[in-house]
Amino acid sequence: MSGPPKLLGAPLQGGTQSVRKAEPGKAQTLQAEPPIEIDALQLRAVKRRFLALNKDRLRLVQESLELRQRVFVELIPLLFHINHPMLPGYLSNKTPCGISDYAPGKRCIQAARSLARSFSYQKRAQRVYSIKALYLMGSTGTIAYSSASDFDIWVCHQPGLSADDLAALGEKTETLKSWAESLGLEVHFFLMDDVSFRGQQHQQLSNENAGSSQHHLLLDEFYRTGLLVAGRFPVWWLVPPEYEHVYEDYVNRLVANRFVKGSDIVDFGGLAHLPSEEFFGATLWQLYKAVDSPYKSILKILLMEAYANQYPETELLSLRFKQAVHEADVHLSRIDPYVMICNRVEEYLLSRKELDRVDLARRCFYFKVGESMSRAEPRYEDSWRRAAMRKLLKEWGWGHAKLETLDQRRQWKIKRVLEERTMLVAELTRSYRALSQYARERDSQLAIRSSDLNLLGWKLCVAFERKAGKVDIV
Numbered sequence: 001m002s003g004p005p006k007l008l009g010a011p012l013q014g015g016t017q018s019v020r021k022a023e024p025g026k027a028q029t030l031q032a033e034p035p036i037e038i039d040a041l042q043l044r045a046v047k048r049r050f051l052a053l054n055k056d057r058l059r060l061v062q063e064s065l066e067l068r069q070r071v072f073v074e075l076i077p078l079l080f081h082i083n084h085p086m087l088p089g090y091l092s093n094k095t096p097c098g099i100s101d102y103a104p105g106k107r108c109i110q111a112a113r114s115l116a117r118s119f120s121y122q123k124r125a126q127r128v129y130s131i132k133a134l135y136l137m138g139s140t141g142t143i144a145y146s147s148a149s150d151f152d153i154w155v156c157h158q159p160g161l162s163a164d165d166l167a168a169l170g171e172k173t174e175t176l177k178s179w180a181e182s183l184g185l186e187v188h189f190f191l192m193d194d195v196s197f198r199g200q201q202h203q204q205l206s207n208e209n210a211g212s213s214q215h216h217l218l219l220d221e222f223y224r225t226g227l228l229v230a231g232r233f234p235v236w237w238l239v240p241p242e243y244e245h246v247y248e249d250y251v252n253r254l255v256a257n258r259f260v261k262g263s264d265i266v267d268f269g270g271l272a273h274l275p276s277e278e279f280f281g282a283t284l285w286q287l288y289k290a291v292d293s294p295y296k297s298i299l300k301i302l303l304m305e306a307y308a309n310q311y312p313e314t315e316l317l318s319l320r321f322k323q324a325v326h327e328a329d330v331h332l333s334r335i336d337p338y339v340m341i342c343n344r345v346e347e348y349l350l351s352r353k354e355l356d357r358v359d360l361a362r363r364c365f366y367f368k369v370g371e372s373m374s375r376a377e378p379r380y381e382d383s384w385r386r387a388a389m390r391k392l393l394k395e396w397g398w399g400h401a402k403l404e405t406l407d408q409r410r411q412w413k414i415k416r417v418l419e420e421r422t423m424l425v426a427e428l429t430r431s432y433r434a435l436s437q438y439a440r441e442r443d444s445q446l447a448i449r450s451s452d453l454n455l456l457g458w459k460l461c462v463a464f465e466r467k468a469g470k471v472d473i474v
C-alpha cells in the first residue's frame with residue numbers, strides 16, 4: 001500500500017486538524033501561584049456527595065439487571081476479599097485477596113448463602129490486603145446501559161505483587177468471568193495498580209480505548225463513569241477543579257496535613273494537561289469500531305472533535321462533572337456521563353451552526369440509549385431513564401411522528417436505509433479526512449504508525465465505497 005485510499009467527502013474545517021501543541025508551564029511563569037487553601041468542612045461535604053452519588057448509581061446498576069444477575073454485583077467484592085472453596089472464583093488459599101476497608105453487609109452474606117447454605121463470614125484481624133479497590137466503569141449505572149452492555153471492572157491491587165501472585169489473580173478473574181457468563185453477563189476484568197498507572201505503564205484498561213496511547217482520555221472516562229464498588233476512593237474527588245493544575249501538590253498537602261489518610265485513597269493522577277496526540281489515537285480507534293457500531297462511535301468521535309477544537313484550553317467532561325459535585329449540583333439526570341457527552345457535542349455543533357450534525361448526534365444518542373419513546377412501556381414508564389429521555393426530547397422538540405420513525409428503524413424501507421447509510425458514511429469520511437490531514441501535519445510527533453491510518457482507510461473503503469458489481473452489506 002502506497003498510501004491511504006481516497007474517500008469522498010469534504011475535509012473538516014477546524015476541529016481535529018486545528019489541534020496545536022500546548023506548552024505546559026509557560027503561562028504559570030508569568031505570575032506567582034496563589035497559596036493552596038484547604039477547607040476541611042468542604043472536603044468532608046464533597047466526599048459525602050461523591051459517595052452518595054456513587055451509591056445511587058450502584059443502585060441503578062442493580063435495578064437494570066435481571067434478578068438472577070444481581071447476585072454478581074452483590075458478591076463481587078466478597079469474592080476478592082476472601083478465598084472460600086464454596087464460592088465462585090476459588091482457586092486456592094494462596095490467591096491474593098483482601099480489600100482495604102471492606103466488610104460484607106447482610107445482603108452480601110445472604111447472597112453468598114444463596115449459593116452456599118453453610119457459608120459463614122469470619123473477620124480476621126491484622127491481615128494483608130492485596131487489593132486496594134474494585135471499580136466499575138463504562139455505561140454501567142448510566143442512561144446508556146442496556147442488557148447488551150458489558151461490565152468493565154478494574155481490580156486495583158497493591159503495587160509490587162509478584163509475577164506468580166498476578167498470574168493467580170488473573171486466573172481468578174477468568175474463573176469469575178465464566179461464572180458471570182453463566183448468569184448472562186459479559187464481564188471484563190483489568191488488573192492494575194495506581195502507581196504504575198500514574199507512570200502510564202498499564203495494559204488496555206477498557207474496551208473503549210487503545211491502551212496507553214489514550215492514557216489521559218481513559219482517565220477522563222474513568223473519573224466521570226467509574227463507580228467505587230469496594231475499597232479506597234479516588235483522591236481526585238477531593239481536589240477542587242481550580243487546583244487541577246497543581247494536583248500533585250494539593251494531594252501531597254492533603255496527606256501531609258492529615259486531611260486524608262494515605263491508606264484510604266487511590267491516586268490515579270490528575271488531568272491538568274492533555275496531549276494533543278491522544279485526540280488522534282482516540283479518533284482512530286473509534287473509526288475502526290465505527291464499521292460495526294457507527295452510531296456509538298460517531299458520538300464519541302464528535303466528542304473528540306469538540307475536545308480538539310478547544311485545545312489547549314480543553315474542558316474535559318470529568319472536570320465539568322467534578323465541578324458540579326463540588327458545587328452540590330448532583331442531579332443524576334444532568335450529570336449522567338452519556339447525557340453530558342450529548343450536551344457537550346450539542347454545544348460544540350450549535351456554536352458552529354451545523355444543525356444537520358446536531359440532529360445526527362441526537363439520533364446517535366437516542367439509538368445508544370435504546371428506549372422506544374413512541375411506545376408506552378407501563379412496566380418502565382416511571383423509570384429514571386425514560387423520565388430523563390422525555391425531558392431531553394422536549395428540549396429537542398422531537399414530536400411523536402419522528403420518534404415513531406426512529407423506533408421502527410428495523411422495519412425501514414431500503415430507500416430510508418440508504419439515506420441513513422449515506423449520512424453515516426459522509427460523517428465517518430469527514431472524520432477520516434480530518435484525521436489524515438492532522439497526521440500529515442504532525443507525523444513526527446505521533447506515536448501511532450502511518451500504516452495504521454492506511455489500514456483504516458482501506459477498511460473504510462471495503463465497508464463503504466460504492467463500486468460496480470459490489471454487493472453492499474447495509
